[in-house]
Amino acid sequence: MMVRMLRTALLAALAFTAYAPPAAAQLEDNLGSLTGDNAKGYLNPLVDGLSATMNSSVFHTGRIPKQGVMFRVGAQLMGVNFDDGDRTYTPTDPPGFTGTGSVKAPTVIGDTKSVSQPGQGGTTLYHPGGFDIGEFAFAAPQLSIGSIAGTMATIRWISIDLGDSDLGKFDLFGLGAQHSISQYFQDAPFDMAVGAFYQSFKIADTLVDAKTWHFDVTGSKSFSILQPYVGIGFDSIDMKSEYTDNATASTISVDFDPQSNFHFTLGSEANFKILQLYGELNFAAQTGVAVGLSFGN
């Protein structure tokens, strides 16, 4: 029974992780008509979306035993809502084109309709449509193992190649640890731990290459089966994109400005001995929610 549940959870994690990027193969085609600056504007909402989701639901407790076997495997599912302001950007003129008026073009999450921009001498520049996405979800299988000297390691890893499908190939790797602080205090009123977590996420190897860091202090207290927790921390993301310009067949590399932001988490864990359920609210690069389940102790 336990093995069956575990297998189901892992399959769910795999399936949900496959849902993370919006149509990767098509994304590359859309980028192919954009210059580097405009690709940056087009993809910019992904930076906040990835930062907010990847850096969520990493740590769910401040209670790390000083010694003993602690093992949890499960799946985390994080989602954010995008703001209306993220749906458009103002493009710059590519070489060869002189616009006669500025336009608002769709970003990757914007309207599916393209926008025509009139230019000097009757030229016309088309800006590709987006995927009309109001929400962004990201999922990850996660394994936590401890505890040595009040320290627990956490790993996220998945690599999926969906071939020629719209969803494409993506890889996620994450590694980090939490260390108990409350173990150093006698009769601490609640449990507390500090944590750090690094992640690398790639779509089609180089189309989207995001690296994130998450640091936080998590406090929690157990009440029967429920354990509310609060996390206060800091996120950073560094993202690059590489694609082929379909007019010149040259490779265009886009470096996004590294971003960092405050991260506040309010959540609760329900612990049913071998099954744990989580739910949390995150106030970070975007406001979002996350849920998860794990099996272990």
Added chain:
Amino acid sequence: MRKNWLFSLLALGLTALTVQGGCVIIPEVKTKIVELVASGTACDTLDTTGDLNMHDDFDVADLSNLDIQQILEDAGIDVSDVDSVAVFGITYKTTQPDSRSDREIVNGNVTVTRGSYNSGTQVFTPSTGAVDVITNFNVLVNSVTTDQTAPVSAGGIALLNQILNDLLNEAKGLGPASNTAIQYHVTGVSNPQGIATDFKWRICVKINIKGKVEVDVVE
């Protein structure tokens, strides 16, 4: 004890709220029609060696070499889903600088004439009159440059767009496109005067094509 129950209730409420508020975390696959843009470029390199005082050059390019079908295939757009095709700009760049550091072309102009070209006899037969496509460009040609935006004219752009539309109709199976070649005539004053030019430059016509594709999106 009462305090513990209150905390438990609060925690339970938070869990429920988080899960309930989670339409964002129940992904579903939706098929959407996305308007995609594909682009292509037609370039030609011109050699000015030996021009004295006046840069004056004719050349012919066949826009059917712009393989619209291939551009669409590369972008994953079916030709039947193409809405429109248009020139979005013309660029020029110096590919081999002149040996003189003060060499410049001023008051440069380019006209285009539509017609057919026999590559065997190398004879161009015009089907329209010449129209301006680039007017009054000035360029220093003492170094290799990146693509510069050419000041384009409406008459020439309309002529190029008409050829592109004929090629698109041909790709859609609506009949063969004829007179797809353009003869362009470049003129400009070459300074310093009295000394022959010796540089190469490249002109590129940039086009973009708008079409629709069906995409599976997860949200």
